[in-house]
Amino acid sequence: xxxxxxxxxxxxxxxxxxxxxxxxxxxxxxxxxxxxxxxxxxxxxxxxxxxxxxxxxxxxxxxxxxxxxxxxxxxxxxxxxxxxxxxxxxxxxxxxxxxxxxxxxxxxxxxxxxxxxxxxxxxxxxxxxxxxxxxxxxxxxxxxxxxxxxxxxxxxxxxxxxxxxxxxxxxxxxxxxxxxxxxxxxxxxxxxxxxxxxxxxxxxxxxxxxxxxxxxxxxxxxxxxxxxxxxxxxxxxxxxxxxxxxxxxxxxxxxxxxxxxxxxxxxxxxxxxxxxxxxxxxxxxxxxxxxxxxxxxxxxxxxxxxxxxxxxxxxxxxxxxxxxxxxxxxxxxxxxxxxxxxxxxxxxxxxxxxxxxxxxxxxxxxxxxxxxxxxxxxxxxxxxxxxxxxxxxxxxxxxxxxxxxxxxxxxxxxxxxxxxxxxxxxxxxxxxxxxxxxxxxxxxxxxxxxxxxxxxxxxxxxxxxxxxxxxxxxxxxxxxxxxxxxxxxxxx
Amino acid sequence: xxxxxxxxxxxxxxxxxxxxxxxxxxxxxxxxxxxxxxxxxxxxxxxxxxxxxxxxxxxxxxxxxxxxxxxxxxxxxxxxxxxxxxxxxxxxxxxxxxxxxxxxxxxxxxxxxxxxxxxxxxxxxxxxxxxxxxxxxxxxxxxxxxxxxxxxxxxxxxxxxxxxxxxxxxxxxxxxxxxxxxxxxxxxxxxxxxxxxxxxxxxxxxxxxxxxxxxxxxxxxxxxxxxxxxxxxxxxxxxxxxxxxxxxxxxxxxxxxxxxxxxxxxxxxxxxxxxxxxxxxxxxxxxxxxxxxxxxxxxxxxxxxxxxxxxxxxxx
Numbered sequence: 119x120x121x122x123x124x125x126x127x128x129x130x131x132x133x134x135x136x137x138x139x140x141x142x143x144x145x146x147x148x149x150x151x152x153x154x155x156x157x158x159x160x161x162x163x164x165x166x167x168x169x170x171x172x173x174x175x176x177x178x179x180x181x182x183x184x185x186x187x188x189x190x191x192x193x194x195x196x197x198x199x200x201x202x203x204x205x206x207x208x209x210x211x212x213x214x215x216x217x218x219x220x221x222x223x224x225x226x227x228x229x230x231x232x233x234x235x236x237x238x239x240x241x242x243x244x245x246x247x248x249x250x251x252x253x254x255x256x257x258x259x260x261x262x263x264x265x266x267x268x269x270x271x272x273x274x275x276x277x278x279x280x281x282x283x284x285x286x287x288x289x290x291x292x293x294x295x296x297x298x299x300x301x302x303x304x305x306x307x308x309x310x311x312x313x314x315x316x317x318x319x320x321x322x323x324x325x326x327x328x329x330x331x332x333x334x335x336x337x338x339x340x341x342x343x344x345x346x347x348x349x350x351x352x353x354x355x356x357x358x359x360x361x362x363x364x365x366x367x368x369x370x371x372x373x374x375x376x377x378x379x380x381x382x383x384x385x386x387x388x389x390x391x392x393x394x395x396x397x398x399x400x401x402x403x404x405x406x407x408x409x410x411x412x413x414x415x416x417x418x419x420x421x422x423x424x425x426x427x428x429x430x431x432x433x434x435x436x437x438x439x440x441x442x443x444x445x446x447x448x449x450x451x452x453x454x455x456x457x458x459x460x461x462x463x464x465x466x467x468x469x470x471x472x473x474x475x476x477x478x479x480x481x482x483x484x485x486x487x488x489x490x491x492x493x494x495x496x497x498x499x500x501x502x503x504x505x506x507x508x509x510x511x512x513x514x515x516x517x518x519x520x521x522x523x524x525x526x527x528x529x530x531x532x533x534x535x536x537x538x539x540x541x542x543x544x545x546x547x548x549x550x551x552x553x554x555x556x557x558x559x560x561x562x563x564x565x566x567x568x569x570x571x572x573x574x575x576x577x578x579x580x581x582x583x584x585x586x587x588x589x590x591x592x593x594x595x596x597x598x599x600x601x602x603x604x605x606x607x608x609x610x
Numbered sequence: 611x612x613x614x615x616x617x618x619x620x621x622x623x624x625x626x627x628x629x630x631x632x633x634x635x636x637x638x639x640x641x642x643x644x645x646x647x648x649x650x651x652x653x654x655x656x657x658x659x660x661x662x663x664x665x666x667x668x669x670x671x672x673x674x675x676x677x678x679x680x681x682x683x684x685x686x687x688x689x690x691x692x693x694x695x696x697x698x699x700x701x702x703x704x705x706x707x708x709x710x711x712x713x714x715x716x717x718x719x720x721x722x723x724x725x726x727x728x729x730x731x732x733x734x735x736x737x738x739x740x741x742x743x744x745x746x747x748x749x750x751x752x753x754x755x756x757x758x759x760x761x762x763x764x765x766x767x768x769x770x771x772x773x774x775x776x777x778x779x780x781x782x783x784x785x786x787x788x789x790x791x792x793x794x795x796x797x798x799x800x801x802x803x804x805x806x807x808x809x810x811x812x813x814x815x816x817x818x819x820x821x822x823x824x825x826x827x828x829x830x831x832x833x834x835x836x837x838x839x840x841x842x843x844x845x846x847x848x849x850x851x852x853x854x855x856x857x858x859x860x861x862x863x864x865x866x867x868x869x870x871x872x873x874x875x876x877x878x879x880x881x882x883x884x885x886x887x888x889x890x891x892x893x894x895x896x897x898x899x900x901x902x903x904x905x906x907x908x909x910x911x912x913x914x915x916x917x918x919x920x921x922x923x924x925x926x
Contacts, residue, residue, distance in 0.1 A: 150879075237654060308776025308871065331774050334879060338772050338869045341756070345763040345771035496882075497639025 140314040140326040142609035144591065145348045147339045148306075150332040156306030158293035159286075160279040161231050161238040167276055169310055169330050172604045173214070174279035174295030177205060177224065178270045180601040184428050186270035190219065190280055190296065200265045200553055207256040211319050213282045214300040215292075221252035226283040228260075240277040242531065243520060265551030267558055271517040276600045298323040298605035307332045324593065324608035343368075343586055349609065350587045352599060356414025362586045371585040371596045374418055376426020376515030378580050379469055381461065381477060384507045385574035386536040389457060396574045398447040399459075402484045403477060404439040408578040412472045417579035423566040424513065424521040426580050431518035431559055433566035444484040456485025462506045466495035470510040473578070504534050511575075515598065518562050522546055526569065535574035542568050615908070619901035626897040627676065627890060634886050635668050641884040675890060684891040687880075694891045698873070700778045702895065705865070705872035707781060709857040711788065712795035717850060720800040721843070724807025728842075729834065731812060740808070746801035755794045755867040762790060777871035791868045795861065799853050806849045807842070814842040844915055851907030855900040 150156060152164035160170040178194070181187035191205040211219040228250045231240050249261045260269070280296065281289050288294075293301035296319070299312040312328040331348060333339045340358055343351045346367070354362070354370075362368040383390040383399055390396055400422055409417045418427040421437035448456065459481075463474045471490075478488040493502050503509050511534055516524065523546060524530055528538045542565060549561035569575075587594060590610040595602045642658035659665045678685060684694040723743075727736040746754070763771030773787040814820060815838060823833045862874035869875070873892055880888035 155883075237657075305776050308779070309774055329774075333772065333774075333869045334875070335866050335869060337756075338867060341759050341763070342772035342774070342869070345759065346767075347770055347772050347774060494638050496637055496884075497643050500643040501638055 140316075140322055140324060142325050142590075143327040143329060144325045144350075144607055144609055145329045145331060146350045147331045147333040147342060147348050149336070149339070150307055150334050152306075156332075157290040158301065158304055159290040160281070161236065161240045161277050162290065163237075163239055165277065166306055166310075166330070168599070169293065169301070169304070169312070170279055170295075171276065171297075171599060171602075172299045172312060172328060172330075173293050173297040173301055174281065175297050176274060176276075176278050177207075177280065178273040180274050180597075182595065182597055182601065183430075184597075184601065185430065186274060190224075191273075194270055196267070196269070196553070198553075200267045200269070200551060201262050203260045203262070203269050204253070205258050205260070207258065208319060209256055211296050212317060213296055214294045214315060215282065217282050219280070219282075219296055220255050221258045223280055223283045224258050225250045225252050226286075227280045228278070230281075230286055231278065238277075240275060242524070243275045244272055244278065264547075267550060267553050268517070268519055272520065274517070274600070299328055302327075305332075318605060320605060323605035328604075340586075343588070346588055348588075349591050350585065350594070352583065352585045354584045354586045356416045356584070358586070359416075359584050367589050369587050369589055369591070371587070371594070372416070373583040373585060373596055373598060374427050375581055375583050375598055376424075376429060376521070377513065377583070378420060378424060378426075378577050379467060379473060379510070379512045380575055380577040381473070382503075382509050382511050382535050383459075383574040383576070384536050385538070387507050389451070389453065390507065390574055392451045393572050394447040394451040395453065395457075397571065398444040398451070398484065399481070399486065400437075400570075400573075400576045401440045401444040401447070402481050402486060403576060403578055404480050405437060405578045407439075407480070408473065408476050411476050412469050413579065413581065416582045416584060418582060420577045420580050421566075422570050422573055422575060422577045424516070424525055424575075424577060425518040425562070425566060426515050429518050431562035433563040435567065435570060437570065439480065441483045444486075448484065448486075456487060458487045458489065459508050460489050460491050460506070461508045461510070462491045462493050462502050463510050464493050464495040464498045464502065466498050467510065467512045470512075474510065477576075504532075509534075515600075519546070519550065522562070522565055522569075525575075526573070537573060537575075539568070539572060542572075612909075615905055619905060622901055623894065623897045627679075627894055628672075630890055630893040631668075631672050631675075631886070634881065634884070634889055637884070639884060640664055641886065644882065644884040671886075675887065679891075679894065684894075685887040687885050687888050694888055697876070697888070698891055698895065701871060701873045701876045703781075704777060704784070704870065705858060705861055705874065707784060707788065708791055708795065708861055708864075708870065708872060709854065711792040712799055712857060713854065715792065716796040716799040717803065719796070720803035721807055721846070723800070724804040724846075725811055725839070725842075727804070728808045728811035728815070736808075739804070743801040743804050746797045747805075751794055751798060751863050752867050754797060755791070755864060758790050758793055759868075771868075773868050773870045775871070788870075791861075791864050791870055794864055795857060799857065802853055803846060803849055806846050810845050811838060811842040814838045817841075844911060847911050847914070848904075848907050851903050855903045858896055858899050 146168060148166055148168040155164040156166050157164040158169060159165060160174055176189045177191040178186045179189040190208050190211065192208050193206045194203060196203050207221060207224065213219055228247065230236060231238050231244060232247060246262045246264060246266055247260050248263045251259045253259050262269070282294055285292070285294055291304055293304060298315055298318040300315045302311040302313050304310050310330040312330065314323045314326050316322045333342060339348070339351050340354065342348045359370055362370050383396055385391060385396065405419045409415060409419055421435035423433055423435070425432045448454070461474055463470050465471060474490050478490060481488050503511065513525065524532055526533060526537050526542060527546065528543050545561055545565045545568065549558050549565065552558040552561060583598065592608045592610070593606045595606065641662055642655055642664060663671065675685060684698070686692060687694055687697060723739050727739040730736050759771040762768050769786045769789050771790065773784070773791070775783050775787060820833060820837055823837055861872060862878060864870065865872045865874035866878055873895065877889060877892045880892065
């Protein structure tokens with residue numbers, strides 16, 4: 119009897135040891151957004167982030183609440199005016215190719231992003247970094263061109279991943295990093311195979327293999343999920359959610375994000391150069407109705423602030439529909455009979471046409487006649503966006519400072535509404551150098567309130583992401599992929 | 611005669627290349643704006659256009675391309691900078707696998723069902739076969755494809771719904787994933803051929819010589835096999851040829867729905883990337899196949915039909 123128990127308990131112990139070993143394969147699709155230009159270089163235009171996020175690490179990464187937390191940097195501190203930052207690096211980390219991770223790799227990786235020759239889209243995110251220096255084997259120092267209190271937030275950018283020194287020429291196909299998974303074979307348009315990195319600095323990951331599969335067609339990706347050929351599809355629609363929710367074979371996560379869709383009225387042209395007209399155009403929107411009609415309830419109302427609902431700097435504002443107020447403002451601005459606007463819409467983003475139609479109805483109540491002009495999706499960013507007076511737009515989540523600076527700063531490259539406001543610029547620069555968190559937060563809130571009073575951009579909501587998975591997937595963090603700890607996932 | 615047909619074929623292929631070139635040229639945006647998206651501004655855009663030679667006039671680019679295509683060099687793709695001949699090779703093979711699979715299953719099935727339907731005309735068998743054929747023909751492929759995925763992959767779980775195999779994997783690895791796409795193609799193809807076979811057999815049944823044979827007392831099955839089938843099946847050669855050509859071009863939709871790494875999906879992707887060289891190359895291949903298959907069908911019909919041969923001899 120005793121021996122049987124002994125054997126049984128040994129078996130149980132052995133079984134639990136076996137469970138702790140990485141096992142099973144996790145499959146996921148990506149949309150091959152860059153076609154045959156796809157690459158494993160994290161800072162290139164064609165980076166397949168669904169792969170780089172699993173094989174490479176950043177210095178700083180977001181925790182489950184979106185705050186900076188250690189990745190390859192274990193601690194950081196700034197000098198008094200936040201112009202020089204010192205980061206302590208993790209020790210004992212090795213790259214997939216066996217080389218040791220150290221400060222030289224960080225210097226190389228960051229300078230590569232900053233190199234104008236590289237033309238990296240990530241460059242603008244950290245353009246304020248002047249120099250990157252290695253103090254010793256495990257310490258680096260960043261010198262900025264001005265004060266910036268939230269530098270760690272910017273270092274969380276999903277593209278700023280560390281690669282081995284001098285690996286720039288080969289990284290596009292090798293994908294060598296320090297992440298929980300290693301590239302076994304790379305085929306962007308087919309199946310990319312990853313294997314567990316047993317030496318990952320936070321311990322061996324939960325699954326043994328990952329397959330990242332290129333499926334361009336959204337419908338085909340859903341079919342693949344329904345047929346159990348992939349385990350996860352991020353960004354399913356409200357309608358598709360209904361299909362998955364009715365089955366025990368699937369799970370759906372809802373994740374509030376900072377991604378938004380909106381309408382732009384160029385602030386530098388008639389009649390939108392009148393701040394009253396701009397305000398009226400935004401007051402007529404019934405945002406909750408837009409959330410319900412366009413997104414099937416899967417969104418969080420926004421008051422024209424690009425800062426997402428989970429961001430620590432988000433301003434809490436109220437913005438109910440106000441038709442009478444809008445009419446009054448329009449009359450004051452010299453449009454008592456309302457006005458006519460051509461709104462340019464493409465199907466590039468499937469929700470744009472619906473959003474435009476709902477807005478058309480709301481605007482009509484205040485005498486604003488919206489004429490929806492259908493334009494081709496091809497060449498939209500080049501020939502319509504930032505060209506026509508009233509257009510649709512979309513942005514993915516960015517930290518508050520980045521969102522406000524990239525889209526609204528007078529000198530910003532992507533200032534899509536041609537918004538030029540010296541007061542606003544001043545608030546932002548003040549916030550960057552303010553080291554006290556509460557005071558800094560107050561400034562960012564003030565900036566968002568200022569936008570609500572003056573901006574030409576209607577941001578009705580922030581999209582809630584729906585992630586569908588098969589029931590066999592466990593421990594998938596319910597956050598955006600930027601913050602998911604892929605090493606924790608297990609499959610049954 | 612053969613030479614004249616070949617010449618006409620060459621002109622067709624050339625016309626197709628001009629039309630495709632002009633068509634893609636007329637779409638808004640180019641390879642650079644498609645690749646750079648929001649970054650497509652100022653210096654970045656200029657550099658990109660410089661690199662790809664897009665700032666030259668459309669005519670120069672066409673002449674350049676046509677010149678090297680004549681020498682068998684299809685050029686390099688616009689954004690991946692890979693040799694197109696290399697890229698196309700596996701894709702063509704995969705599409706041929708799809709087409710071949712559908713032909714092997716579809717043609718015998720269509721002939722059999724068509725003959726059966728005709729011989730038992732207006733009986734339940736015929737009504738069932740003919741009605742199903744109309745359904746198979748009229749339901750768009752993407753609908754029947756989605757239905758088949760729903761039934762066989764999602765509900766029954768017999769075969770995988772979406773093809774996940776890489777383009778350059780060995781052919782065996784495409785099984786069983788390739789079965790559903792072949793099924794959908796077979797469905798549409800069988801329906802088309804079947805209906806031609808049926809009406810052709812019915813027509814022949816009513817012909818003088820068939821009636822004569824019946825009056826002479828030739829046994830029914832002997833009439834069917836000796837007189838009816840050889841005559842009735844001749845016109846179907848052309849339909850089969852057209853269907854084969856359609857298989858190569860028309861798989862675009864099927865390949866997209868099933869994520870199948872063939873020529874069709876490559877063409878769609880290259881159009882959205884504004885990858886003109888790749889689009890051109892694929893259009894050229896498909897057009898050539900069309901021309902060759904049709905030519906082959908005409909020659910086969912001629913060989914199989916003594917009357918056409920003699921007409922030609924008398925004229926010649």
